[in-house]
Amino acid sequence: MTLIYFASPEWAAYEPHLPAALKAAGIDAEIQTTAERPEDVDYILYAPNGPLQDFAPFSRAKAVFSLWAGVEKIIGNQSLTQPLCRMVDPGLSESMVEYVTAHALRAHLGLDAHITRSEPGWDHRPPPLARERVVAMLGLGELGLACARQLQSLNFRVKGWSRSPKQIAGLESYHGDAGLGLTLEGADIIVTLLPKTPGTENILNATSLARAKRGAAVINPGRGPLIDDEALLAALDSGQIGHATLDVFRVEPLPADHPYWAHPNVTVTPHIAADTRPASASLVLAENLRRAEAGEPLLNLVDRLRGY
Structure with a gap:
């Protein structure tokens, strides 16, 4: 399984937490941070303030997992055709x-x-x-x-x-x-x-x-x-x-x-009421990836008509 991790620099804190969470969930995955071969990527881990805007090249991706609870910055992206899950941590x-x-x-x-x-x-x-x-x-x-x-x-x-x-x-x-x-x-x-x-x-x-x-x-x-x-x-x-x-x-x-x-x-206050914590959010991501691979319903799947 190949994951691509797109986020701005402040989200780099996920990198030490996520591999451990995936391993504990029994998931063997390669985590990439550059899209040299987007057609080989299975899942996208994404923060809306990151560099990714065009999802079309990721033709094999089975789902996009947002690191944010809010999805208003991504919900209208016409290139996003994959299932989208928001972060509920x-x-x-x-x-x-x-x-x-x-x-x-x-x-x-x-x-x-x-x-x-x-x-x-x-x-x-x-x-x-x-x-x-x-x-x-x-x-x-x-x-x-x-x-x-x-x-x-x-x-x-x-x-x-x-x-x-x-x-x-x-x-x-x-x-x-x-x-x-x-x-x-x-x-x-x-x-x-x-x-x-x-x-x-x-x-x-x-x-x-x-x-x-x-x-x-x-x-x-x-x-x-x-x-x-x-x-x-x-x-x-x-x-x-x-x-x-x-x-x-x-x-x-x-x-x-x-x-x-x-x-x-x-x-x-500077948008601090509820920020995503890498340690706990990585466990949510790992569980959703396990579900995706097992063919089980995804957690926190976004209803695009309702907007969340």
């Missing part, structure tokens, strides 16, 4: 849960008022209890559901939204356009964990942001285009949104002159 879920929980608690407890205090002050009013807060979780995939469950365990009231109906035990959930308004109605904290598709772009806009409780917090570790930036800035300026913690943006790195950098009620 337990490490991604763990780190996303930690990020969302930390920033939800930060908003809930009003920690910034104490951390950024510039002069003495003694406001003895305690924050509400978590059970008095409403969290709107937009996206009930693996990451969104994991975050919803963790926040529920802390006694937050979580309302979940997905584009199609989902019956999830113990979770108040909605779907569709009407359901979006019900999910956001009265929300203290909004978390966006949706894929980028034509149906989710600008899902947080002037209309939807107005449904939240005045002064609500927005946490976006999902995709930058989920937010109408101008609408969010206007909502922050008016006080409809009290604070926004943003980990993803339409252009990354976020340009130095972007208004988010200077806004006093915006926290910018």
Whole structure:
């Protein structure tokens, strides 16, 4: 079996992990990093920020395994005719849960008022209890559901939204356009964990942001285009949104002159909420390669019509 590994230099950390994971899975494979004979390649390991753009020469390739959870940068590539699998790694879920929980608690407890205090002050009013807060979780995939469950365990009231109906035990959930308004109605904290598709772009806009409780917090570790930036800035300026913690943006790195950098009620984090960890992701790749060779269903196969 021949694998071709296409990724930018920062993904070189996979190289010591992947051979060991393949060996443990009983897979004997040659890993290449240059496509001298693309017609001999059986599988492609790919990061969307790598050099590969034309998949047509890889006529024998049985599948393309993305190293990223998001596939919006590859899904429209017309030369990609092979099955495409996105990365779903337990490490991604763990780190996303930690990020969302930390920033939800930060908003809930009003920690910034104490951390950024510039002069003495003694406001003895305690924050509400978590059970008095409403969290709107937009996206009930693996990451969104994991975050919803963790926040529920802390006694937050979580309302979940997905584009199609989902019956999830113990979770108040909605779907569709009407359901979006019900999910956001009265929300203290909004978390966006949706894929980028034509149906989710600008899902947080002037209309939807107005449904939240005045002064609500927005946490976006999902995709930058989920937010109408101008609408969010206007909502922050008016006080409809009290604070926004943003980990993803339409252009990354976020340009130095972007208004988010200077806004006093915006926290910018550098796309770190859930990064792929080579050690754990290599195990996922090895299992998918084993399945492919055994003729078993592939994990995390992308539905190109749905966009994820």
